[in-house]
Amino acid sequence: xxxxxxxxxxxxxxxxxxxxxxxxxxxxxxxxxxxxxxxxxxxxxxxxxxxxxxxxxxxxxxxxxxxxxxxxxxxxxxxxxxxxxxxxxxxxxxxxxx
Numbered sequence: 166x167x168x169x170x171x172x173x174x175x176x177x178x179x180x181x182x183x184x185x186x187x188x189x190x191x192x193x194x195x196x197x198x199x200x201x202x203x204x205x206x207x208x209x210x211x212x213x214x215x216x217x218x219x220x221x222x223x224x225x226x227x228x229x230x231x232x233x234x235x236x237x238x239x240x241x242x243x244x245x246x247x248x249x250x251x252x253x254x255x256x257x258x259x260x261x262x263x
Contacts, residue, residue, distance in 0.1 A: 239250045243260035253262055 241255035244258040246257045248256045
């Protein structure tokens with residue numbers, strides 16, 4: 166009896182995640198073809214304020230991400246380490262950035 170129970174539990178542990186994965190993939194596929202997604206993508210493309218939505222150029226995206234990252238970093242006057250300006254303090258040494 167115990168062996169059958171263990172086999173049943175093992176079978177469930179093998180089959181259940183596979184079925185959940187297949188269901189999740191089908192759900193995502195159904196959501197991708199939704200009218201709401203189409204309206205949002207159309208609105209993003211119509212606004213035309215840069216490379217967003219389906220008109221995304223990977224090189225332009227990486228270039229703009231690098232520029233935004235450089236704008237948000239500062240060099241600490243105490244230790245010289247580059248650190249994010251969000252916290253107001255240097256990460257490595259704790260000195261104030263302002």
